């Protein structure tokens with residue numbers, strides 16, 4: 001057991017010991033499910049065919065939604081779920097969650113009228129008082145309506161024609177979502193679990209009675225087959241869950257079809273301290289623009305998709321940029337301002353649409369005549385992943401481990417490892433090079449890092465901007481040449 005939660009990649013050792021539960025897919029849902037199961041006392045193995053959190057979860061807009069958006073459709077179930085899930089993050093990982101000021105300019109149009117938003121904000125506050133934890137309410141302030149002048153003061157580039165005022169509320173923001181996921185996996189490992197990246201599940205091992213015995217897999221770094229033993233398997237492969245286990249997919253439903261979603265990191269400042277929620281003049285989808293110093297993270301554009309794992313076309317990127325220009329006259333990004341496209345596949349309600357699914361998919365294959373001990377969870381939001389995972393694990397425990405007790409056993413878990421943002425780290429590296437190297441070494445040695453991309457994109461956020469990636473990669477390569485094969489000279493530091 002790794003008490004400090006060191007994630008060491010050792011597939012052979014993992015294959016030598018039986019696990020209670022194997023979680024396939026280390027996105028936010030897999031990581032959250034693994035954490036919950038390990039806290040209930042199960043010995044858990046997490047497998048991912050790529051790097052931890054390297055797919056959909058990496059592309060999230062990083063907003064932990066409080067639920068205001070769901071009040072517009074009177075979806076109180078989702079509202080409650082969002083508020084409670086946000087409380088979970090605030091309680092469990094307070095150092096990684098911060099309040100996010102959100103501002104939506106209001107015009108005299110449709111649902112974006114002051115007369116509608118005013119009562120919605122009041123109801124938002126009332127329901128938060130009922131469902132949010134105290135710690136969440138302490139961290140995340142409330143909401144109110146603003147006059148047009150205050151909106152202009154806060155957001156000078158706002159479209160002013162017809163501006164009636166604004167709605168100001170607070171969501172929560174995860175500035176380094178990579179750390180959330182890695183901290184979850186460190187806690188799993190500290191409880192006797194194991195987490196392996198670059199290991200692809202290829203099928204299930206079953207006994208003659210159609211009961212799960214484990215997972216057949218391939219170690220993608222050595223290109224060798226490997227088998228892991230367990231009493232239960234949870235398929236958390238996100239957009240690939242159906243491809244992995246189509247035979248046991250719940251029949252008779254068209255939902256959870258693939259759709260494309262993407263955000264753009266733009267090299268243009270937004271000149272506001274708030275995250276703004278805007279629509280193109282004349283209507284259309286609402287986009288969130290989050291200021292990041294001289295840059296802006298904008299999302300989310302949605303489109304139909306043929307299958308999982310697609311990337312947006314140039315036409316879709318242009319349309320997104322056009323929408324942003326039409327929404328904010330003083331903000332005029334060009335294609336050359338796109339620093340990064342963050343794309344992922346989201347479940348849609350119907351094939352060939354971008355009508356995003358709102359309900360998690362849960363399946364117990366054994367209950368429908370499939371393999372006993374095989375389960376599937378495909379969630380719809382980063383925000384609500386911990387609660388979806390809790391429900392899933394509760395059901396797995398009831399079905400397969402009825403003698404296992406409730407959550408938690410009072411064990412101490414590793415404290416979150418603080419990681420500076422890129423500028424802070426770059427300063428440290430300039431002024432205290434050895435301190436900076438030691439900090440990176442702790443991550444490389446203890447967090448299952450195989451490549452420089454693992455390090456800079458999925459353990460820390462230092463590589464989000466490509467020019468910063470290059471600079472950080474040169475530095476990391478000078479210390480750890482094995483991470484950038486063929487690039488860095490050993491001992492060049």
Ligand SMILES: Cc1cc2nc3c(=O)[nH]c(=O)nc-3n(C[C@H](O)[C@H](O)[C@H](O)COP(=O)(O)OP(=O)(O)OC[C@H]3O[C@@H](n4cnc5c(N)ncnc54)[C@H](O)[C@@H]3O)c2cc1C
Nearest residue numbers: 025027028029049056057061063201238344380381382383
């Ligand atoms: C552009 C965008 C913006 C978003 N913004 C937000 C937001 O602001 N707030 C919010 O709450 N939600 C947001 N979401 C939604 C949220 O990101 C997703 O709901 C969530 O990340 C899905 O997580 P997941 O674990 O189900 O899937 P993934 O993160 O895709 O994880 C699935 C994992 O399974 C692995 N895998 C697949 N097949 C196999 C196999 N055979 N063997 C082993 N491993 C396998 C993959 O490598 C992958 O790592 C956004 C999504 C997108 C795309």
